[in-house]
Amino acid sequence: MPAAPLPPDESQRLAALRRYELLDSASEPSYDEIVALAAQLCGAPIALVSLVDEHRQWFKAKVGIAAAETPRDAAFCAHTILGDEPMVVEDARADARFADNPLVTGDPGIRFYAGAPLRTADGHALGALCVIDRQPRTLTPLQRGALATLARQVVAHAELRLAAAMLAQALVTEKDLQKLLPICAWCKRVRADDGYWQQVERFLVERAGVRPSHGICPECAYKLERS
Numbered sequence: 001m002p003a004a005p006l007p008p009d010e011s012q013r014l015a016a017l018r019r020y021e022l023l024d025s026a027s028e029p030s031y032d033e034i035v036a037l038a039a040q041l042c043g044a045p046i047a048l049v050s051l052v053d054e055h056r057q058w059f060k061a062k063v064g065i066a067a068a069e070t071p072r073d074a075a076f077c078a079h080t081i082l083g084d085e086p087m088v089v090e091d092a093r094a095d096a097r098f099a100d101n102p103l104v105t106g107d108p109g110i111r112f113y114a115g116a117p118l119r120t121a122d123g124h125a126l127g128a129l130c131v132i133d134r135q136p137r138t139l140t141p142l143q144r145g146a147l148a149t150l151a152r153q154v155v156a157h158a159e160l161r162l163a164a165a166m167l168a169q170a171l172v173t174e175k176d177l178q179k180l181l182p183i184c185a186w187c188k189r190v191r192a193d194d195g196y197w198q199q200v201e202r203f204l205v206e207r208a209g210v211r212p213s214h215g216i217c218p219e220c221a222y223k224l225e226r227s
Contacts (some may be wrong), residue, residue: 002097004078009124013081014054016124020158021165022060023051029158031061034129034150039050039063041146042139044131046108049118049154064132065108066188074103080115081125086151089113090162112137114144116151121159129154164225 007013013210017023031049040045046064050057057075059068072078080087092098092110104110115130128149139147189197 003073005080013124016120017126020162020210023058030048035061035063037111038129038131038150042143044133046132048130048182052078052081074101077115077128080128081117086114086116086148088139090138109134112133114139116148118151118155121153
C-alpha cells in the first residue's frame with residue numbers, strides 16, 4: 001500500500017493546522033451539520049471532516065462511522081490534501097493506490113471515496129471533507145460542486161473560530177494594559193483614573209485599602225552612610 005507523499009508545504013501546513021486549534025477539540029454543531037448535509041447531498045452513508053496531522057487523520061465531525069481517527073498511512077484524505085480539486089475514487093479495489101488498504105480490505109470496507117481539500121486562504125490544506133460508500137459509484141457534477149462548496153464552508157467556520165479566539169485574546173490584553181499604573185519618573189506620583197496625580201501613599205490608601213508605613217531600604221541606607 002503506497003503511502004501518500006508529503007505536501008511540499010508540510011511544515012507550514014502543520015503549523016497552520018495547530019494554529020486553528022481544531023485537533024482533538026469537542027464536537028461542534030456547525031461541523032456536524034455540514035457532514036450530515038454532505039452525506040445527504042451525495043447519497044453516501046459516511047461523511048467526515050478529516051484533519052491530517054503528522055501521524056493520523058482525526059475526525060472533527062462524522063456520520064456513519066464510529067472511529068475517531070485512523071493512521072495517516074491509510075488515509076485517503078492524505079492524498080486529497082495534495083491537490084486543489086476534489087479527489088474521487090470510484091472503486092478503491094480497482095485503484096492501485098488503495099486496493100490493499102486496510103480501510104478497503106477491512107472495516108469500514110471503503111469502495112467509493114470523494115474528498116474536497118480544506119484549503120485555507122493562505123493555501124494550506126488542513127484535511128478534507130469527504131463522503132464514503134461501501135459500493136462502487138461516482139458523483140454527479142452537481143454533487144462534486146456541492147462537496148467543494150461545503151468544504152469551503154468548513155474552512156470558513158474554522159476561520160471564524162480562529163478570529164473569535166484572537167479577538168478574545170485581544171480583549172484580555174486590552175484589559176491587562178488598562179491595569180498598568182502610570183507613575184511619574186521624576187516625582188513618583190501616581191496618575192489616578194480621574195487624570196489627577198497624587199502621592200503613591202494616598203493612592204494605595206484610597207484604591208487598595210493599604211496603609212503604607214515608611215522606612216529605608218538597605219541600598220538607600222548605604223548610600224546615605226556614604227554621602
